[in-house]
Amino acid sequence: MVLNRNTIIQGECIDVLSRLPDASVDLVFADPPYNLQLGGGLTRPDQSIVDGVDDHWDQFDSFDAYDLFSHQWLSECRRILKPDGAIWVIGSYHNIFRLGTILQDSGFWIQNDVIWRKSNPMPNFKGTRFQNAHETMIWAGKTEKSRVTFNYDALKVFNEDKQMRSDWLIPICAGSERLKGETGKKAHPTQKPEALLQRVLLATTNKGDLIVDPFSGTGTTAAVAKSLGRDFIGIEQDPTYVSLSRARVAGIVAVEPEMLETEKGKRSLPRVPFGALVENGWLKPGDRLWSAKRRFQARIRIDGSLTTGDATGSIHRIGAHVQKMPSCNGWTYWHYEEPGQGDLAPIDLLRRRYRHEMGLMN
Numbered sequence: 531m532v533l534n535r536n537t538i539i540q541g542e543c544i545d546v547l548s549r550l551p552d553a554s555v556d557l558v559f560a561d562p563p564y565n566l567q568l569g570g571g572l573t574r575p576d577q578s579i580v581d582g583v584d585d586h587w588d589q590f591d592s593f594d595a596y597d598l599f600s601h602q603w604l605s606e607c608r609r610i611l612k613p614d615g616a617i618w619v620i621g622s623y624h625n626i627f628r629l630g631t632i633l634q635d636s637g638f639w640i641q642n643d644v645i646w647r648k649s650n651p652m653p654n655f656k657g658t659r660f661q662n663a664h665e666t667m668i669w670a671g672k673t674e675k676s677r678v679t680f681n682y683d684a685l686k687v688f689n690e691d692k693q694m695r696s697d698w699l700i701p702i703c704a705g706s707e708r709l710k711g712e713t714g715k716k717a718h719p720t721q722k723p724e725a726l727l728q729r730v731l732l733a734t735t736n737k738g739d740l741i742v743d744p745f746s747g748t749g750t751t752a753a754v755a756k757s758l759g760r761d762f763i764g765i766e767q768d769p770t771y772v773s774l775s776r777a778r779v780a781g782i783v784a785v786e787p788e789m790l791e792t793e794k795g796k797r798s799l800p801r802v803p804f805g806a807l808v809e810n811g812w813l814k815p816g817d818r819l820w821s822a823k824r825r826f827q828a829r830i831r832i833d834g835s836l837t838t839g840d841a842t843g844s845i846h847r848i849g850a851h852v853q854k855m856p857s858c859n860g861w862t863y864w865h866y867e868e869p870g871q872g873d874l875a876p877i878d879l880l881r882r883r884y885r886h887e888m889g890l891m892n
Contacts, residue, residue, distance in 0.1 A: 608636055651664075688729075
């Protein structure tokens, strides 16, 4: 099957997934059937009927049947993920614990679980249980060794310079965002809010990444992916949902390309060894480096190591040595002298210039 990006494919998820190429996808977001095992209709205190999840796609003959189905689609998702790819699976207490076990049994490596706290959850009308005010999302890498995308710095900026927590307070889908059918009623019983998918994709994808949603429904994942400059493939078997989601995605206006950049920390920058500055002439063997107030100095040797007194070693080791400290960031500790000016500047400044001039930031 040709990998056609930015499309909603009508079909059964396992069949369509099986025809996608190996290791071709950056992220899977899956909102599978809950398998609610409802024993009858649900009514409010005024005897009006609650429009719950009683669709045929959420009905399985047994837990074994549900587990087999889950093993099959998760196995296909793992196959299509790139080595550093990841998956998000969302569910309620009815299914998320079974899915977590199957994820681990299938070889995925769990990174986090995230609690989606609903700011406007449905009441428990019978008063026999706690109000069900959250759903659980599991974020997992393809393997234990997968270096999954995590935009820590972008999330921290998003969250007013505080670490993003694993409990997210986001309202359920309502109002104009909730898609309606021909009768005026909600088109899909479990349509997820765009805000939830926006945070997921901001956290764990980059522009141009390919996201697959095996249970696309009304196309929330696809719509958010398009708006954020990501590519998508949605898979949905219900022709009504397919029609609604295609129309929805067609109306999405993508964010301007220059607005798609996100905050990146130093950990995401291309690695530059100190020796690269020496071998490319940015610094020369014999040049002196100083601490910020010139209290200590060291000289550069041909292999990029420093020497001072009877000590030799890397910029980090010698920085730690002169300060009698266990460790040191040599890039910010050591300074070079600007030619003809006598002013000192951290060698980290040279590293930044080197990245840009050598085209390493593209």
